[in-house]
Amino acid sequence: xxxxxxxxxxxxxxxxxxxxxxxxxxxxxxxxxxxxxxxxxxxxxxxxxxxxxxxxxxxxxxxxxxxxxxxxxxxxxxxxxxxxxxxxxxxxxxxxxxxxxxxxxxxxxxxxxxxxxxxxxxxxxxxxxxxxxxxxxxxxxxxxxxxxxxxxxxxxxxxxxxxxxxxxxxxxxxxxxxxxxxxxxxxxxxxxxxxxxxxxxxxxxxxxxxxxxxxxxxxxxxxxxxxxxxxxxxxxxxxxxxxxxxxxxxxxxxxxxxxxxxxxxxxxxxxxxxxxxxxxxxxxxxxxxxxxxxxxxxxxxxxxxxxxxxxxxxxxxxxxxxxxxxxxxxxxxxxxxxxxxxxxxxxxxxxxxxxxxxxxxxxxxxxxxxxxxxxxxxxxxxxxxxxxxxxxxxxxxxxxxxxxxxxxxxxxxxxxxxxxxxxxxxxxxxxxxxxxxxxxxxxxxxxxxxxxxxxxxxxx
Numbered sequence: 001x002x003x004x005x006x007x008x009x010x011x012x013x014x015x016x017x018x019x020x021x022x023x024x025x026x027x028x029x030x031x032x033x034x035x036x037x038x039x040x041x042x043x044x045x046x047x048x049x050x051x052x053x054x055x056x057x058x059x060x061x062x063x064x065x066x067x068x069x070x071x072x073x074x075x076x077x078x079x080x081x082x083x084x085x086x087x088x089x090x091x092x093x094x095x096x097x098x099x100x101x102x103x104x105x106x107x108x109x110x111x112x113x114x115x116x117x118x119x120x121x122x123x124x125x126x127x128x129x130x131x132x133x134x135x136x137x138x139x140x141x142x143x144x145x146x147x148x149x150x151x152x153x154x155x156x157x158x159x160x161x162x163x164x165x166x167x168x169x170x171x172x173x174x175x176x177x178x179x180x181x182x183x184x185x186x187x188x189x190x191x192x193x194x195x196x197x198x199x200x201x202x203x204x205x206x207x208x209x210x211x212x213x214x215x216x217x218x219x220x221x222x223x224x225x226x227x228x229x230x231x232x233x234x235x236x237x238x239x240x241x242x243x244x245x246x247x248x249x250x251x252x253x254x255x256x257x258x259x260x261x262x263x264x265x266x267x268x269x270x271x272x273x274x275x276x277x278x279x280x281x282x283x284x285x286x287x288x289x290x291x292x293x294x295x296x297x298x299x300x301x302x303x304x305x306x307x308x309x310x311x312x313x314x315x316x317x318x319x320x321x322x323x324x325x326x327x328x329x330x331x332x333x334x335x336x337x338x339x340x341x342x343x344x345x346x347x348x349x350x351x352x353x354x355x356x357x358x359x360x361x362x363x364x365x366x367x368x369x370x371x372x373x374x375x376x377x378x379x380x381x382x383x384x385x386x387x388x389x390x391x392x393x394x395x396x397x398x399x400x401x402x403x404x405x406x407x408x409x410x411x412x413x414x415x416x417x418x419x420x421x422x423x424x425x426x427x428x429x430x431x432x433x434x435x436x437x438x439x440x441x442x443x444x445x446x447x448x449x450x451x452x453x454x455x456x457x458x459x460x
Contacts, residue, residue: 021064021436022327022412027372029410031062031327033439036370037408040329043432043443058408059350059431060329061419063444065105066437067325068415072109075317078297082304087311091135093276093318094120096416101435101444102322103127114276114316118145125152135181135273135314137234139163139208146170150178157183157234157273159209164221171227181232181273182218185209186253209235215257231268233257236275236316244294244302250274251306258311274303276316280323282413284366296320319416326415328355328431329370330393332407333385344380346403351384352391353425355411355418359390367394370408375401382409386426419445424453 021032029036043057072090079088091112094103098120103113104127112133113124124134136149139159147170149156158164158180171178185206210218222228233254237246254272261269278299283290294302303313330350337344357363367382380403382394393411403409422430429448434441 021067021070021325022410024372029368029370029372031064031436031441032066034436034441036062036327036329036410039434039436039441040370040408043434056331056349057432058329058331059354061326061414061431061433061445062329062441063099063102063322063326063415063433063435065325065435068102068105068322069109071321071325072106072111074296075300075315075321076109078295078300081297082300084300084304084307084313087307088300088304088313088315089133091133091273091314091316092321093316094124095420096318097322097326097418097420098123099419099433099444100127102325103129106321112314114314118142118148121145121148121152121154137183141166143170147174150174150176155179155181155231157181158218158222159183161210161214161218161221164218168221168225168228171225175227177227177229179229179231180222181234181271182215182222182230183209183234183236184215184254184257185211186235186237186250219261229268230261230266232271232273232314233261233269234273234275234314236273236277238277240279240319241277242279242291242293244278244298247274247299248302248306251303255306255308255311271312271314272307273314273316276318276320278317278320280320280413282323282364282366284412286366287364321416323413323416326413326418328411328414328418330354330409330411332403332405332409334405335380335403344378346380346382346399348382348384348393348409350393350411350431351386351426351428352388352393353386353423353428354384354431355393355414356421356423357414357417358393358395359388360421365394365414366412367397367399368410368412369399369401369403370410373401378402386428424448427453429453 023030040057040060047055075090079085089112091114092106094113094115100123107127107129113129114135114137115121115124116138121136131153134154136154137157141163143166146167150170156167156178167178185208222230235250235254237250251274258269279293281293328350330348333347333349335346352359377398377400379396379398381392382397384391419433432443432447433445435444
């Protein structure tokens with residue numbers, strides 16, 4: 001759908017896009033050249049629901065195609081500047097956002113894909129990713145998932161001794177060589193990866209990867225198998241990482257292991273997979289207490305400066321590719337005070353089922369009004385309608401203006417782990433997703449309704 005703009009407004013909007021796809025113009029919030037309130041209004045007009053069903057357009061996920069392209073290009077530019085264009089490969093972490101339309105845009109930029117389930121693998125294949133550039137990761141792969149990967153010529157990570165046994169078993173059944181990377185768990189201390197404990201994946205007590213003291217045992221199992229080809233090593237230490245030096249440490253760990261394997265005549269060690277996890281500025285510069293955030297260029301340079309010329313690198317960005325491409329638009333339902341008057345609750349129609357990160361990780365997401373107005377600032381807890389005290393999107397958040405019923409709010413940076421972690425809790429329908437390209441937009445995922453929720457509950 002195309003939204004009309006006059007020439008002057010178009011020029012102003014395009015100028016504002018130089019810094020971000022989301023911006024204000026004449027006090028209205030835009031995604032690229034498309035006013036967010038107009039997208040919401042058009043969707044509500046065309047909802048087609050009767051009075052006994054949900055006719056609203058919100059909650060609503062909106063993504064910027066231009067921002068996605070810019071994020072991918074920032075990685076490509078950094079890789080080129082480091083002289084690594086032929087030796088460093090971008091594998092999109094599909095779990096961040098598995099929308100097929102977004103995956104197609106990523107694939108068109110010649111990226112690979114890292115998947116953590118059989119259906120993510122099918123999504124990557126169905127959206128045209130080159131099978132040889134798809135990696136199936138995971139600490140609990142099922143036999144059918146391993147079979148799907150091997151039949152299509154995809155790579156797999158080996159995460160444990162039993163995982164190695166399962167991959168060997170399927171490879172023998174199919175009489176196909178499995179190209180595998182061994183996932184290493186270096187047993188880091190929490191202090192070395194200062195992120196939320198749920199987002200740390202290479203600690204001594206993590207469920208992911210092979211501990212160094214078990215490495216030789218798994219290696220012996222793989223070495224003895226004719227249908228296994230070890231093509232690389234992998235380590236992913238966590239997510240929302242702000243310091244590129246962590247990736248330098250991971251690179252050194254993998255290079256040391258690689259050198260030992262080369263002396264044991266492992267001739268096909270082509271790849272080091274450094275993982276992903278680079279953070280973004282969720283605070284939009286408002287939190288001066290945070291440690292500095294490394295840039296994409298600093299990340300790439302931290303890895304490239306350590307590499308010998310015969311090594312190729314896989315990096316697995318997810319959050320840093322798609323997080324700031326998306327917003328969650330929500331409508332104010334009303335305002336209430338706590339019994340003691342100490343809290344102002346801004347009740348909106350989005351909830352923890354639409355964005356669970358604040359509740360699950362105590363994560364911060366910037367919140368902005370879709371239409372600016374002149375009014376006093378006030379502090380709110382922004383909460384949803386779900387029957388849980390933990391259903392909040394922001395706590396003690398000072399908003400730049402006083403909202404009223406019917407106002408639209410934009411929750412920023414939800415392109416990663418927003419819709420991907422959405423649920424139907426309280427039998428709530430998952431929201432629609434819209435992709436903006438300049439001054440046009442299209443629905444890339446329809447909103448669910450009651451019929452779609454109960455369809456799988458029928459006997460036939």
